Amino acid sequence: MIVIGGTSSKKLAQDLAKELDSKYVQAQVSRFPDGECYVRIEEDALDDDVIVVQNTHPDNNLVEMLLIQDAALGLGAKSVTSVVPYFGYSRQDERFNKGEALSAKVMVDIMGLTSTRLASVDVHKPVVLDWFAGKTYNISAAHCIGEFFKDSGIDLVLAPDEGALDRAAAVAEAIHAEFDNLEKTRLSGEVVRMAPKNVDAKDKSVLIVDDIISTGGTIEAAANQLKVLGAKSVIAVCTHGLFAKDALDRLRKCCNAVYSTNTIENEVSVISVAPEIAKVLRD
Known part of the structure; x- marks a missing residue:
């Protein structure tokens, strides 16, 4: 070939x-x-x-x-x-x-x-x-992502929603960590709480796994909430890093690190x- x-x-x-x-x-x-x-x-x-x-x-x-x-x-x-x-x-x-x-x-x-x-x-x-x-x-990029984080000390792998739970589970299996999905709870007309559905994030190193990060709004909100809930660290990773509208700069302010695979070439596309x-x- x-x-x-x-x-x-x-x-x-x-x-x-x-x-x-x-x-x-x-x-x-x-x-x-x-x-x-x-x-x-x-x-x-x-x-x-x-x-x-x-x-x-x-x-x-x-x-x-x-x-x-x-x-x-x-x-x-x-x-x-x-x-x-x-x-x-x-x-x-x-x-x-x-x-x-x-x-x-x-x-x-x-x-x-x-x-x-x-x-x-x-x-x-x-x-x-x-x-x-x-x-x-x-x-699926899950195996490659899991291999990349195998020795990084991740305790909890989170999907941004229930529909992406299988991806989080596959990554978690590779690094022998817990997994869960984030769940939104509306506390009032303007306030939404975002937290793991079944697992406590307190004192844990958390990895949020998504297929696409475009504007990064969901990941940004989740990272900030996880820090409030006592997460030790929050890392975001995705398969496709579009990072539109200065998303990467904003995510770096709320996440300890941001990574993507090399499906789209950018400065954090380090996972082949x-x-x-x-x-x-x-x-």
């Missing part, structure tokens, strides 16, 4: 090539003065199965991925696998209001134009992958999910 990296997840693409013991090729990408994308793969031929690693968020990354895949096919790639570390638009899996676009299906359909396999990490709504005609993989991606792609 040959791994081709786009501009959005270069480090992850390189890690994946090492895990698979495969050749790595960095696609050459530039922009014309009018903003259109230019892609070239500087190889004579690609007579092998090709894996293209590139996010679909923001929109320009989607166009780049499609052009990289077409360039690979033009050089004779036997097949193309789309590895989309962060699958943008996956949250719009139905028409919530009349006249809306079914965004997730559109993205999945587009992926099927140039690839026969689709792999992504912690897709917000995994059901959207069912629209893909070929083989799909929704890869390449080992888990490689496991499924070897099949």
Whole structure:
């Protein structure tokens, strides 16, 4: 197999090539003065199965991925696998209001134009992958996150809500810690208490695990409340670190540390999910 990296997840693409013991090729990408994308793969031929690693968020990354895949096919790639570390638009899996676009299906359909396999990490709504005609993989980052925190002294792993409890449980199992989910209790019209549902956080080192941190409002509120409840320390970690609107700066003020995986490259994306991606792609 040959791994081709786009501009959005270069480090992850390189890690994946090492895990698979495969050749790595960095696609050459530039922009014309009018903003259109230019892609070239500087190889004579690609007579092998090709894996293209590139996010679909923001929109320009989607166009780049499609052009990289077409360039690979033009050089004779036997097949193309789309590895989309962060699958943008996956949250719009139905028409919530009349006249809306079914965004997730559109993205999945587009992926099927140039690839026969689709792999992504912690897709917000995994059901959207069912629209893909070929083989799909929704890869969990929990094991990689658990390995990263194995010797960090974490006592309690928390999910931000009950729906994310399975992720917290998987991380907790890897580091032999308790787990629970946060629960909101409205004390008045303006005051909301956020605390672990079943476990006391007092004097414990707490790890909050989420799939996506965008504006960070939920994590910020939870960290502040956990400190009030007597938590010894609070660390936040997520699979996809979008960190919009200065979220990372705000979270650093209320958390002892903030980390993310390398599905989206940023200054705290120190946890590689390449080992888990490689496991499924070897099949």
